[in-house]
Amino acid sequence: MRPFHVDLGIARAATLEAPSHDGPASWTEFRPTPMTATGETMPAILEANGLTKRYVLGRRMTEALRGVTMSVAAGEFVALMGPSGSGKSTLLQLLGGLDQPTSGSVVFEGRDISHMSDAQATKLRRERTGFVFQAFNLIPLLSVRENIALPFTIAGQNPSRGELKDRVRQVIELVELTGKEDHRPDQLSTGEQQRVAVARALVTRPSVLLADEPTGNLDYTTGGELLQALWRSCDEAGQTVVLVTHDARAAAYADRVLVIGDGRITDEIVLGRRVDHSAAPLISRLAQIGL
Amino acid sequence: MGLNRLAWRMLAARPLRTLLTMVGIGLGVGVLAASLTLGAALDRSVDRTVSDIVGRADLRVSAFLESGLSDAALETVRSTEGVATTAATLEHRTFLSTATGDPQAAVTVLGVDPATYPALHDLTVVSGTGFAASDVQVALISQELARHDGYAVGSQLSILGAGGEQQLRVVGILAGSGGVSGSDRVALVPISVARQAFALAGASRIDIQVAAGVDPATVSARLAQRMAEPYVLSSPADIAAGLRASSASFQGTAALIAAIVLFVGAFLIVNTLSMTVGERAREVGLLRMAGSTRGQVMRFVFAGALVLGVVGSAFGVILGTAFAYALAHTVSAATGVTAIVTGIDPQSALMAGAVGLGITILGAIEPALRAARITPFEALRARFDLPSVRRSRLGWIAAVFVLVGAMALVAWPPAIAGSGAERALAVYAVLLVATLLTPFFLRPLARLLGLPVALLLRLEERLARGSLARDRSRTTLTLGSLVVGLAMVVALGWSAQAARASANAWLQDVIPGDEVVSSIRPIGPDEGVRDALRQLPGVARVTPIGTFDLAYRGYRVDAAAVVGADFLADGRLHAVTGDRDAALRGLDAGGTVIVPAAVAARLGLHVGDTMRVALAAANHVDLRVSAIVERSIPATSGEAVLVSWADATQSLGVAGADAFAVRFTPDATAADRANLDATATQYALEANPVERIQGAVADALARVFGLFDVLAIIAVIVAALGIVNTLTMGVLERIRELGVLRAIGMSRGQAFRMVVVEAAVLGIVGAVLGSVVGLVVGAVMLVLGGGFAPVVGVPWLPIEIAVVLGLGLPILASIYPSRMAARVSIVEALQFE
Structure with a gap:
């Protein structure tokens, strides 16, 4: 069950079939949302209800979000798309508990996180969420391994032995950085640096991975590699991913795309889980709604 | 613009x-x-x-004896070749006896020659006139005296003289204290009036202006040849x-x-x-x-x-x-x-x-x-x-x-x-080298000294250490200034300790006793005090010491009469030249003198030289220098030359001992010591343990060094200001990193501690380097300062102070930047520029 849909979303999603030039093969992969074995949709892990966020910048009041209601199901890959200044990053920050909304609520795993204390929010970030940002995710003076293990170190655990050590090794394998564990960030390419960031976000096995323009600084190929890594974590390990991007090619990896404009969700485009991440259907769909 | x-x-x-x-x-x-x-x-x-x-005098000949310089001596001075102008002065302290005057406060009456005195000394008269004739009963008084006692020009001044009151008329008021050092209650009178009033002859001193083109040193040498009676020459x-x-x-x-x-x-x-x-x-x-x-x-x-x-x-x-x-x-x-x-x-x-x-x-x-x-x-x-x-x-x-x-x-x-310029330069150079070497020590030291912190705050320590390595020049500058400041604290502390130790060692070296029993009047050998003290239980040896001064070639020289045999037996004094044992053994027979090195250098004396000591009535006594010792008994203005009691009492006019050095037996009890103190009190004597004398020396030193400590601590404070700057800069530069760290679960407390640990690591490294550099600087100061043996023990207290300052101030300095780090807004920090 989906608690909320932008009105036209389903109807428009249906029209996706029309302009397809990818051939029917891709449509066999079409799954509107992840489903349980019994065919029911997974329960929502993250919900936003009537979120607004106002900033005071100098003497001007900026309204970044003007009432957003949405939800993300467990195991789902959701992309938040929109032009710059649309409020998509603000929404992601609120969803991850980095900031507090002016009004409305964020319910994460059944708990309202929109008015938590700093200590509670810190614990949440440490244990339940993982973040990847556009750039400068890494601590320059720490090695790849140390950077990835940082969440454990912060939590006061020793990541160099036992299960944690295995987990660090596993995520390094997942992002295909085996052999570069002792490199410093400045010895890596930008793409590799971002993959380290993904590995770090995944190492704690968070409920949700939140990524803010993770490919913004990457070229076509390395960007694709990173998205592939995100997608694999979702598809193979059931990782819930919320991705903010303005790039249709990146958004095409998602199961579902929420289009944000001027602080509101203006459209929902359901792509379904696809092995092939062709952006063409999404692009044509976006063209239809005038984006 | x-x-x-x-x-x-x-x-x-x-x-x-x-x-x-x-x-x-x-x-x-x-x-x-x-x-x-x-x-x-x-x-x-x-x-x-x-x-x-x-x-404006070039030389001054002062009387050595209380009786003053005789008329013959004045004449000798005046007739010495190269002497152009002389002004004899008779100084005498007395009291006023008038209704208006303050009978409690002494006045200094200065008898001057109205004809020659103004040639050498400025007499600034603020009201009235100067002297008219040389034999009139008139006085010029200082402004202070006039103000305090209410005199004006024309007032009668009544001074207590030898034959009763002497009436003088105030003819002028002199500016300020009247140009005489040491007293501001001064009355200037014609010297003939003063001589008659106090029934004295000669003068207290005579100021000399040498003829043009003549070296005052030449005149000094001639005076040394010609003067028969004891005098003190100064320029x-x-x-x-x-x-x-x-x-x-x-x-x-x-x-x-x-x-x-x-x-x-x-x-x-x-x-x-x-x-x-x-x-x-x-x-x-x-x-x-x-x-x-x-x-x-x-x-x-x-x-x-x-x-x-x-x-x-x-x-x-x-x-x-x-x-x-x-x-x-x-x-x-x-x-x-x-x-x-x-x-x-x-x-x-x-x-x-x-x-x-x-x-x-x-x-x-x-x-x-x-x-x-x-x-x-x-x-x-x-x-x-x-x-x-x-x-x-x-x-x-x-x-x-x-x-x-x-x-x-x-x-x-x-x-x-x-x-001291070369000493300052050397210290400065050591500090420069230390600062330049700082970056090489920073990394290993930070790692090593950060270990204990790492045990408790693993993450914070790791991040802090990395942050210090981020801009090594900046860290070097910051750490360097801390090291320099702390090094000065340690070096000055060590110098103070060395000075104290050296003073203590000096006293230990020269005083043949555990206590010094002193008297305000000379105690003659026939009074039995020495025997009374010696017979007390626990007392091993009592030796009398009589301090006085003697005149030698225009110098006032501190001297002490001692028993050579006692010094020998007690193992005191170290000879620089000459045979110590022979000199001390021979001292008591008379005719010899033992001279401390500093005095020998000043007077140009060597072993075997004869010291001709001038006595009253144109007499003299010759003393042969038998040894030069490293240090001798402390006296009023330095160290004393040591003479025998025989010479002191028979030729040099010493009436008795003004101190006894008391050596206890090794098994003397506290009761024995108390008993000695009590007995001393009975004889109106004061017993001072050597430690107390050392304490007094230490207090005097502490005053000087305390002042330096204040200045050195200012240097450490300036360094701490630098630390505030550096840490703040570090936080600002890492604002994005902090944002990421906070986003992945770092708490505010961890962010705060990270900066505090950074300061602490800086402080620990600074304290260790500062202490080491301070020891080097201290050694340089001690060796170049001379007189101190560099081996005076490790200055633990200054090092402790340096460690406390080195740790405390940086941590204090880190409070502001730490709070800043803790308050970083994740959202703002992550905003892409």
Whole structure:
């Protein structure tokens, strides 16, 4: 069950079939949302209800979000798309508990996180969420391994032995950085640096991975590699991913795309889980709604 | 001008850093200004004292005996070849006996020759007239006496003379204290009047002006040949040198510390301006893109430096005057020369201000050059990472250091030129080398000393250590200034300890006893006091010591009558030349003298020389120098020459002992000691354990060194200001990193602790390096200072103080930047520029 849909979303999603030039093969992969074995949709892990966020910048009041209601199901890959200044990053920050909304609520795993204390929010970030940002995710003076293990170190655990050590090794394998564990960030390419960031976000096995323009600084190929890594974590390990991007090619990896404009969700485009991440259907769909 | 306004805005954008830098410069300039102001005050005081004492005289012959110089002696002086003008003075202290006068307060009556005295001394008459004739019963009195006792011109002054009251008429009032040192209640009368009033002949002293082209030293030598009776010869230069000697080492050390504080301040300036340039690199790039020349960019860095320098120096001059004012009393007590600070001393203020400004400009050179190297492309970069930041600025540290040293040499107090300058330079050089070596020690030391912290705060320690390695030049500058400040604390502490140990060792070496029982009157050998003390239980030996002085070739020499056999048996004294045992054994027979090395050097005496001691009535006694010892019994103005009791009582007029050194048996009990004290009290004697005498010496030393400690701690405070700057800069630079760390679960507390740990690691490394460097500096000071054996034990207390300061101040300094780190807003930190 989906608690909320932008009105036209389903109807428009249906029209996706029309302009397809990818051939029917891709449509066999079409799954509107992840489903349980019994065919029911997974329960929502993250919900936003009537979120607004106002900033005071100098003497001007900026309204970044003007009432957003949405939800993300467990195991789902959701992309938040929109032009710059649309409020998509603000929404992601609120969803991850980095900031507090002016009004409305964020319910994460059944708990309202929109008015938590700093200590509670810190614990949440440490244990339940993982973040990847556009750039400068890494601590320059720490090695790849140390950077990835940082969440454990912060939590006061020793990541160099036992299960944690295995987990660090596993995520390094997942992002295909085996052999570069002792490199410093400045010895890596930008793409590799971002993959380290993904590995770090995944190492704690968070409920949700939140990524803010993770490919913004990457070229076509390395960007694709990173998205592939995100997608694999979702598809193979059931990782819930919320991705903010303005790039249709990146958004095409998602199961579902929420289009944000001027602080509101203006459209929902359901792509379904696809092995092939062709952006063409999404692009044509976006063209239809005038984006 | 537009660019200057930009410079101003750059400073205003970081008010805390700008303020800290200004305070840092201010403290440096303040210490220098205080040091110069106090030095000037001391010099003024010495000059005034000298001119009060001898006026325009080239030499002064004073009476050695209380009876004064005889008429024959005065005649000998006058007839000596090369003597042009003489002015004999008869000084006598007496009381006034009038209804108006204060019968309790003594007056100094100065009998002068009205004809010759004004030739050598200024008599500034503020009202009335000078002397008219030489035999009239008139007096000139000091303004102080007139004011206090209510005299005016024409008043009758009644003084107590030998034959009763003497009536004098006040004919003039002299300015101030009347130009006589030591008293401000002075009455000048014709010398004939004074002689008649007090029934005295001759004079107390005679001032000499030598003929043109004659060397006063030649005249001194002739006088030594011709004078039959004992006398003391002094010259203005001698007196000034004597007065200055006590203040010179103070001035030298104060100037050295000032140079060090300024140097630490220079660190602060280089750091601040470098940070500003680093932060503003993109703006600078834009300026360059818009067509600014390199020269304009440099000018605007210098404009910023000028603002810092001018405001900081002005603040420093005011602060320095306040320091000087506050310390004047302590300095006077420590040096024995009265330093009066009334306000800003223009010359000192100008000098200190110019040095402060100069150092600020020097400190700006490197950041300005770096700013000029910024290319217009820098403006286009998404994020600015100064590549040149990673390059070492060590060369510039050395350059600034050398220049500060050169400026210090120029500004070196001229009055003490030469004295201690090489010591200050050596210390300075050691500090430079230490600072340059700091970066090589930083990494391993931080790792090693961070281990205990790492056990508790693993993450914080790891991140803090990395942060310190981020900009090594900046860390070097910051750590270097801390090391230098702490090193001075340790070095000065060690010097104080060494001085104390040396004074203690001296007393141990020369005093043949555990206690010194002293008397205010001479105790004759027939009074049985010595025997009474010796028979007390637990007393092994009692030896009498009689202190007096003797006249030798125009010098007043401290002397002591001792029992050589007792010194021999007790194992006291070390001979530098001559046979100690033979000299002490032979001393008691009479005819010989044992001379301490310092006195031998001053008087030019060697073993085997004969010391002809002048006695009253043109007599003399010859004493052969039998040994020169390292140190001898302390006396009023140095160390005493040692003579036998036989010579002392038979020829030199010593009536008895004024002290007994008491040596206890090894098994003496506390009760025995108490018993001795009680017996001493019965004989109206005072028993002082040697430790108490040592304590008194230590107190005097503590006063001087306490002053230096204050100055050295200012250097540490300036270093702490630098730490605030550096840590704050570190937080600002890492704001994005902090945002990421917070986003992945770092708590506010962890962010706070990370910066505190950074400060603590800096502090621990600083304390360890500071202590080591301090020991080296201390050793240099002790060896070059001379007289002290460098092996005086490890100065644990100063090291403990350095560790406490080294840890405490940086942690205190980290509070502001730590809070800043803890309050970083994740959302703002992560905003993409």
